[in-house]
Amino acid sequence: MRETFIFKSSSSEETYEMLVSLTPGQERILCGCPAGGHMTLCKHALSLLKGDPSLLLDKGQADTFLDLHHRMPEPWSDMLDQLGDLEKESAKIRAQIKKHKKMIVRKLQGA
Ligand SMILES: [Zn+2]
Numbered sequence: 001m002r003e004t005f006i007f008k009s010s011s012s013e014e015t016y017e018m019l020v021s022l023t024p025g026q027e028r029i030l031c032g033c034p035a036g037g038h039m040t041l042c043k044h045a046l047s048l049l050k051g052d053p054s055l056l057l058d059k060g061q062a063d064t065f066l067d068l069h070h071r072m073p074e075p076w077s078d079m080l081d082q083l084g085d086l087e088k089e090s091a092k093i094r095a096q097i098k099k100h101k102k103m104i105v106r107k108l109q110g111a
Pocket of ligand 1: 016018031032033034035036040043044045
């Protein structure tokens with residue numbers, strides 16, 4: 001099963017094509033956006049894994065998009081759960097860094 005989805009850039013008028021090919025044991029998502037071209041998990045590929053069609057340019061593609069999402073095999077949901085956990089940890093650490101930097105600035109300013 002192969003489908004192409006179109007997304008609009010959030011920062012320009014550019015559009016990006018994402019090719020999804022689902023062969024059992026060989027799932028491929030290739031996105032033409034700048035992040036997708038650099039072996040980065042872009043928000044478009046992530047939106048398919050999460051089943052969120054809100055970024056699609058043509059909302060008429062939403063049903064097909066969700067159908068493909070449901071055809072993605074199970075390991076993806078485990079991987080997404082792990083990603084979610086790591087993102088939560090990362091947010092916690094970022095907050096600690098921010099707090100620590102503020103403390104350093106306060107000391108530098110003699111407060
Ligand atoms: Zn992308």
